[in-house]
Amino acid sequence: MAWQAIDRRTPVIPEDAEPVLSEALRERIRSFFPRYETKRAALLPALHVVQNALGHVSPQAMKEIAEVLGIPPSSVLDTMSFYTHFWDHPKGRKVIVACRSLSCNLTGAEAVLKAIKDELGIGEHETTPDGRYSLMTEECLAACDHGPCLLINEKLHKHVKPEHVRKLLDDPANDRISMERSDLFDGPSASAAEGPRNQRTKEPG
Ligand code: FES
The missing domain is CATH 3.40.30.10 (Glutaredoxin)
Known part of the structure; x- marks a missing residue:
């Protein structure tokens, strides 16, 4: 991971926005709690599992992660915007x-x-x-x-x-590898929670 200053203006989230985190994904985040002394400490794993599952972490997803962790949404935004690894908008294929x-x-x-x-x-x-x-x-x-x-x-x-x-x-095959993915953030409920997370990109170049 790297860090750099990026201009990401604070987003406005509509009050009536549809939830984006499934219950399985929320449970997946909660499964990290026993590893740490505080729920807040599970923020980075939570960001990883949400981005892996949804492709990016939208402002609505940040708000819902904050709810699960019991912290202010601004704390999620602060952490997320520190790392270039996390995207708040969809990535390309x-x-x-x-x-x-x-x-x-x-x-x-x-x-x-x-x-x-x-x-x-x-x-x-x-x-x-x-x-x-x-x-x-x-x-x-x-x-x-x-x-x-x-x-x-x-x-x-x-x-x-x-x-x-x-x-x-x-080259259409320039993104393919034959190794298994890391299971660092995987657990018993990972597959159900994250759906396509363990599938490789299949799109033609
Ligand atoms: S400096 Fe280590 S891979 Fe580029």
Whole structure:
């Protein structure tokens, strides 16, 4: 995860908005409570499970997470807006995560990021109008000896050069991996609560 200042204005949520968290998802959040001394401490796992289940954490979802945890909605917004990892609006089908940390930076990450922005015509935390790609940066993708690196969905691409970007983006299989996902946030009720969370992206490029 990385942190940076992003202008996210405080949203206004209609009083009569439909709930977005299912009871199963709420129960999934409650299942973290025994791990911590306070309910508030379950906020980060809650944000992860909601984003995994719904694709993003909308202002309405933040409000409902706050209800489950018994904390002010502003606390959820504060935490969520600290991390680029969390999205308050829908992401594209393929999320490009460019590393901006030191090793990648020294080996040309800035030029790669510029090439991605130029190719897609979007900035960070934005999505192409066709909903195909979103772009974000993070601190270190744990492949520092292979920089510059980027992720397309869950697939790591190493030694990326600006001239590789167009081909990488065009390749329909550039986001596929064959490894099992981490079970870090999984529990007995995870599958029921999160639905498609454990399914891989199947859309054609
Ligand atoms: S600095 Fe880029 S992967 Fe670590």
